[in-house]
Amino acid sequence: MAEKGDAPAARVVLQQCLQARLQVKPAGDQSEAQFVQIDRGMVIYICFFKGATDDMMPKMVSALLNLRLCESDSGKLVSVLELPGSLLIVPQATLGGKAKGRAMQYHNNISKEDGLRLYGAFVSLCEEELRAGPSAQSGAEVTVKHGTYGNRQVLKLDTNGPYTHLMEF
Amino acid sequence: MAEKGDAPAARVVLQQCLQARLQVKPAGDQSEAQFVQIDRGMVIYICFFKGATDDMMPKMVSALLNLRLCESDSGKLVSVLELPGSLLIVPQATLGGKAKGRAMQYHNNISKEDGLRLYGAFVSLCEEELRAGPSAQSGAEVTVKHGTYGNRQVLKLDTNGPYTHLMEF
Numbered sequence: 001m002a003e004k005g006d007a008p009a010a011r012v013v014l015q016q017c018l019q020a021r022l023q024v025k026p027a028g029d030q031s032e033a034q035f036v037q038i039d040r041g042m043v044i045y046i047c048f049f050k051g052a053t054d055d056m057m058p059k060m061v062s063a064l065l066n067l068r069l070c071e072s073d074s075g076k077l078v079s080v081l082e083l084p085g086s087l088l089i090v091p092q093a094t095l096g097g098k099a100k101g102r103a104m105q106y107h108n109n110i111s112k113e114d115g116l117r118l119y120g121a122f123v124s125l126c127e128e129e130l131r132a133g134p135s136a137q138s139g140a141e142v143t144v145k146h147g148t149y150g151n152r153q154v155l156k157l158d159t160n161g162p163y164t165h166l167m168e169f
Numbered sequence: 170m171a172e173k174g175d176a177p178a179a180r181v182v183l184q185q186c187l188q189a190r191l192q193v194k195p196a197g198d199q200s201e202a203q204f205v206q207i208d209r210g211m212v213i214y215i216c217f218f219k220g221a222t223d224d225m226m227p228k229m230v231s232a233l234l235n236l237r238l239c240e241s242d243s244g245k246l247v248s249v250l251e252l253p254g255s256l257l258i259v260p261q262a263t264l265g266g267k268a269k270g271r272a273m274q275y276h277n278n279i280s281k282e283d284g285l286r287l288y289g290a291f292v293s294l295c296e297e298e299l300r301a302g303p304s305a306q307s308g309a310e311v312t313v314k315h316g317t318y319g320n321r322q323v324l325k326l327d328t329n330g331p332y333t334h335l336m337e338f
Binding site: 011013063067068069077090094095097102103104152155156157158159160162163164166 | 180182214236237263266268271272273322323324325327331336
């Protein structure tokens with residue numbers, strides 16, 4: 001977690017879900033919209049700031065996926081890797097907003113090119129960690145789904161308690 | 170917005186919605202669960218820290234409700250008061266969490282009694298502002314709904330883009 005006073009390089013909002021469904025391709029003239037969906041697990045909304053680096057990604061992914069934020073059937077708090085839970089990763093540049101008067105400004109957000117690269121790396125590492133995690137290894141059907149960077153994130157969320165958490169790195 | 174380095178007294182996550190539905194009373198032995206619902210508008214997840222005061226509430230509510238975060242039908246960014254939009258307020262103590270190792274700690278969260286009082290004041294002020302705002306005054310059907318402090322927040326969210334924002338005060 002970024003220390004108080006340090007400007008963060010990444011901001012993440014986490015919500016628990018029973019089911020979540022995200023549009024990954026809007027409808028076109030000749031095509032229907034496309035969606036991805038997870039069942040029980042965690043939605044990760046992520047935003048990178050200027051200064052975010054590839055080097056941060058492994059530590060960040062490990063921290064997020066190993067935090068005990070998820071309520072197991074027995075009521076115990078476990079990580080999403082242990083739940084077993086799936087992941088829905090949602091790029092969310094708006095999280096970098098800072099209010100100036102009545103408007104939001106996004107001056108500290110990373111450039112689109114760097115953000116796209118870091119987002120890809122983040123998603124890949126989440127896939128690796130989930131695949132190597134205890135739930136996947138014991139045969140649970142867990143998966144990583146993710147939104148398309150730069151798109152509008154059309155989302156349906158169904159939760160028994162979002163237990164919304166903020167993490168900065 | 171709290172300045173960098175100041176510990177915030179309140180943390181708020183905002184999401185835009187087409188529809189949102191929240192349980193306000195769980196099912197009992199003899200009774201069904203009760204829900205509240207809004208259509209287009211904004212979901213406000215709110216958490217108070219130690220040091221939050223009644224004096225902060227008017228400025229906070231005014232800032233949140235007047236921020237231009239909502240996409241109007243014409244694509245212009247307007248406030249939820251102008252949209253016209255409704256509000257769903259969700260108490261969310263987990264937002265105060267700070268990671269220590271793999272566990273989340275909530276040591277800076279306000280006491281339950283103070284939190285309950287501030288939450289009530291926050292909801293009342295939101296109702297007042299919405300009622301006095303341009304949409305309600307011109308006859309739009311906008312409303313404030315809110316969750317029960319201390320309950321599990323069973324939620325369904327449907328959004329065309331949550332445009333998740335973080336605000337600290």
